[in-house]
Amino acid sequence: MDLSTAGILLLDGVTNGAVYGLLALATVLVFAVTRVIFLPQGEFVAYGALTLALLQLGKVPGTVWLLVALAAIAALLDLVDAIRRGLPAAQLLRGLLRTLLLPAVVAAATVWAAPQKFPLLVQSALALAIVTLLGPLVYRLAYQRLADASVLVLLIVSVGVHFALTGLGLVFFGAEGFRNPPFWDARFAAGPLMLSGQTLIIFAAALALIVGLYLFFERTLRGKALRATAVNRLGARLMGISTSSAGQLSFGLAAFMGALSGLLIGPTTTIFYDSGFLIGLKGFVAAIFGGLASYPAAALGALLVGVLESFSSFYASAFKEVIVFTLIIPVLLWRSFQHGHDDEEE
Amino acid sequence: MLFRRIALAVFVLLLAVLPLAPVPEFWITQANYIGLYTLVVIGLVLLTGVAGLTSFGQAAFVGMGAYTAAYLTLTYGVSPWLTVWIGLAITGVAALVLARITLRMSGHYLPLATIAWGLSLFYLLGNLDFLGKYDGLLGIPALTFFGQSLSTGRSFFFLLWIIVVLAAIAVTHLLDSRTGRAMRAVKGGTTMAEAMGVDTFRVKVTAFVLAALLASVSGWLFAHFQRTVNPSPFGLNMGIEYLFMAVLGGVGHVWGALVGAGVVQILKDQLQVWLPKLMGTSGNYEIIVFGVLLVLMLQYARDGIWAFVEALLPRVRRKVDWADAAALPARAKPAHGEVVLDVRAVRKEFGGLVAVNDVSFNVRAGEILGLIGPNGAGKSTTFNLVTGVLPATRGEVTLLGRRIDGARSREIARQGVSRTFQHVKMIATMTVLENVALGAHLRGRHGVPAAMLRTDRAEERALMKEAERQLQRIGIGELMHEPAFNLALGQQRLMEIARALAADPTLLLLDEPAAGLRLKEKESLAGVLRQLRGEGLSILLVEHDMDLVMGLVDRVVVMEFGTKLIEGTPEEVQASPAVRAAYLGTEH
Numbered sequence: 001m002d003l004s005t006a007g008i009l010l011l012d013g014v015t016n017g018a019v020y021g022l023l024a025l026a027t028v029l030v031f032a033v034t035r036v037i038f039l040p041q042g043e044f045v046a047y048g049a050l051t052l053a054l055l056q057l058g059k060v061p062g063t064v065w066l067l068v069a070l071a072a073i074a075a076l077l078d079l080v081d082a083i084r085r086g087l088p089a090a091q092l093l094r095g096l097l098r099t100l101l102l103p104a105v106v107a108a109a110t111v112w113a114a115p116q117k118f119p120l121l122v123q124s125a126l127a128l129a130i131v132t133l134l135g136p137l138v139y140r141l142a143y144q145r146l147a148d149a150s151v152l153v154l155l156i157v158s159v160g161v162h163f164a165l166t167g168l169g170l171v172f173f174g175a176e177g178f179r180n181p182p183f184w185d186a187r188f189a190a191g192p193l194m195l196s197g198q199t200l201i202i203f204a205a206a207l208a209l210i211v212g213l214y215l216f217f218e219r220t221l222r223g224k225a226l227r228a229t230a231v232n233r234l235g236a237r238l239m240g241i242s243t244s245s246a247g248q249l250s251f252g253l254a255a256f257m258g259a260l261s262g263l264l265i266g267p268t269t270t271i272f273y274d275s276g277f278l279i280g281l282k283g284f285v286a287a288i289f290g291g292l293a294s295y296p297a298a299a300l301g302a303l304l305v306g307v308l309e310s311f312s313s314f315y316a317s318a319f320k321e322v323i324v325f326t327l328i329i330p331v332l333l334w335r336s337f338q339h340g341h342d343d344e345e346e
Numbered sequence: 347m348l349f350r351r352i353a354l355a356v357f358v359l360l361l362a363v364l365p366l367a368p369v370p371e372f373w374i375t376q377a378n379y380i381g382l383y384t385l386v387v388i389g390l391v392l393l394t395g396v397a398g399l400t401s402f403g404q405a406a407f408v409g410m411g412a413y414t415a416a417y418l419t420l421t422y423g424v425s426p427w428l429t430v431w432i433g434l435a436i437t438g439v440a441a442l443v444l445a446r447i448t449l450r451m452s453g454h455y456l457p458l459a460t461i462a463w464g465l466s467l468f469y470l471l472g473n474l475d476f477l478g479k480y481d482g483l484l485g486i487p488a489l490t491f492f493g494q495s496l497s498t499g500r501s502f503f504f505l506l507w508i509i510v511v512l513a514a515i516a517v518t519h520l521l522d523s524r525t526g527r528a529m530r531a532v533k534g535g536t537t538m539a540e541a542m543g544v545d546t547f548r549v550k551v552t553a554f555v556l557a558a559l560l561a562s563v564s565g566w567l568f569a570h571f572q573r574t575v576n577p578s579p580f581g582l583n584m585g586i587e588y589l590f591m592a593v594l595g596g597v598g599h600v601w602g603a604l605v606g607a608g609v610v611q612i613l614k615d616q617l618q619v620w621l622p623k624l625m626g627t628s629g630n631y632e633i634i635v636f637g638v639l640l641v642l643m644l645q646y647a648r649d650g651i652w653a654f655v656e657a658l659l660p661r662v663r664r665k666v667d668w669a670d671a672a673a674l675p676a677r678a679k680p681a682h683g684e685v686v687l688d689v690r691a692v693r694k695e696f697g698g699l700v701a702v703n704d705v706s707f708n709v710r711a712g713e714i715l716g717l718i719g720p721n722g723a724g725k726s727t728t729f730n731l732v733t734g735v736l737p738a739t740r741g742e743v744t745l746l747g748r749r750i751d752g753a754r755s756r757e758i759a760r761q762g763v764s765r766t767f768q769h770v771k772m773i774a775t776m777t778v779l780e781n782v783a784l785g786a787h788l789r790g791r792h793g794v795p796a797a798m799l800r801t802d803r804a805e806e807r808a809l810m811k812e813a814e815r816q817l818q819r820i821g822i823g824e825l826m827h828e829p830a831f832n833l834a835l836g837q838q839r840l841m842e843i844a845r846a847l848a849a850d851p852t853l854l855l856l857d858e859p860a861a862g863l864r865l866k867e868k869e870s871l872a873g874v875l876r877q878l879r880g881e882g883l884s885i886l887l888v889e890h891d892m893d894l895v896m897g898l899v900d901r902v903v904v905m906e907f908g909t910k911l912i913e914g915t916p917e918e919v920q921a922s923p924a925v926r927a928a929y930l931g932t933e934h
Contacts (some may be wrong), residue, residue, distance in 0.1 A: 151454045163637030318473040328462035
């Protein structure tokens, strides 16, 4: 291999690594706040990319109907719960409004906007909004009841959610793959390397998001509330932080980061309804580097996974998935030796 | 018991006549798939429901069995009756290696690892030339049994279901045995099991390998039933479906495996017919239903379908068949007054905090030593240092002159130290008797094969006899058939003492045994402890009930802020101003 091939592979790996990094950060965030190992993180990637693809075609994506349906079920459950607990009508209405308003607005906007074929950026914003709103609803419906269950039970729930979301993806988007147009099709030569505009956007977006998250967690009350929940759920609850809202917020953030990742890689590779899972799992392998606890380690792990993947696809393309996923075992081993035994659960 | 035996007999009979009856071939095929899946799910019940370990990678082990059979038969013409053993060996070794790597990890890392290698194996199978890549291997011959070809679904049915029923019975037997109790004990955490002398790592590895072997047999059968193998039935999705079957059927019950496999297979088939019609295109839409159902099961019926059946069935009451069982061998007792436990300048630091500060004391044979002190004085930490739950920062602990500091918890248990816990640690779903029998774990020796073949029954009777004896002694013999979760807190504490006694200890450590006991119970507990002391047992007692302590113990050690404050007879201690200051504060 000469230096330029290595450079190309490295650039390719780092680009993918940046996307995996976003997913890894989301995984760490969700686990820290809710103890949910959120395997379906990748589904949001596919949903984001494919929702945009359908909007590009001027169609109303099925994810909108999913959003409406989930919001309706959540509202119904809230209603039953409120009646059972005898909440006053005003509080009940406020709660319902909070659950239904945003999904309804976004759904209406999408139905109106889809056939008009607005510019790419508007459609991207719409896709982001749809998928981001799915996050809290997924938490509300699948996990909230089980918030105090063991990590293992929550993990099995995640697997169920993965099945459901993948199957629904097939319903919404069909078996065919889509490749989105790039946001910026400029190209720059940097020595032997070709930098595409899309690559630059990926780097810029990843960086912006990391800085944004940092500011959110360091500077805002909500961010600090999330951190408090991550450290000690009971303690946070005693301080008046709702762990349910914290869970929904963290899932909303995770969905946003997933959808954004989907928009970012949509133009670089063809996305199928089930492509998200593998992409998400790679972010996941990266998150394991940080023991599902350290953001910087997860980000570094993501770069490593990206680079390893691009080099192994050059040397042994058929075995690249084998190599990437086998990597998790030595990493897990290393983590477990660092932490020793700590399985006093339940 | 009788009812269950009859139910099993009827079930076996139904199985036997099913292929002879004019049942459409379609249902025979379905039943065969259900049998193949049941085998795998029985393994998952053992792994997840019993031992508390979760695996999404069982499909990979099925794949190992299937590909071994297919490759060896097709390439080298090896007899299937040989390849099944080769498959078992390969799967066993692979499972052993994976278990040794991944079972050291805590809680959720194991299922994550199973996802990773489940995916890896799928891509590996799909890319290896000699295994036919994604097309797989075709034209695998049917099994022959004494010249009889099992090429039809009906003939194959018999072999398959004989294996399934035998596996289910073997695993049921295993659960009702010394090893089975040890497997249940590792589910909630390892501290209690280790204190009972269970090698928890080994038990986990055993459960993992057994589950893998069952999967491997299923794979071997699968290859010869379907006559082709390709990677897709061995991928992660199938691994998840196996777990789904286990959860749906009831992950804690062997027969839940059968129910889960049956319901999922039939549901899947119906959904595959109806959903594409509904959607207008083909695709594996059934996973939507499976996913939603899995989440709902975990939210509303975590114990699965079989739990509902179990609730309707009459409760099994263990037959008391151990009246004339042999007594278990007992340990040689130290001479009265000999130093049993000697703690010398033991220290424990957590970071900068000194939890136990160079504490020394000893306990003699036939003596009760009280360890008292305000909350946070380091009593429980001292306990944990003596029992090997925590390693000491420095200092020496000897038992009958042998160093035990630094030894593992179960090793210390083997030397004759038995304990109870401040917060009761028991297996809530087992009966009181079985919980106590766990205490005698180290006094039995039979393992998995003996349990499955029931050659361990003489030993089992002896263990039960000992458990009952200890329960009678502690005064709760009449509760022995109750599930442990039915007991009041005080009774649970007494059960823990009986469990500790079942180990035939030299030294008994009791951590607040009287908490939650009523006055009468306390008095009878004190009576039992006096009697044990009279028999030459040494007891180290941590307790807050001063009436009990002062009226019972020979000597008292008072701790405060990790340091030993004073040691002496109850009278000396009660008279000490320093002790009063520690408990009540000083006057100003």
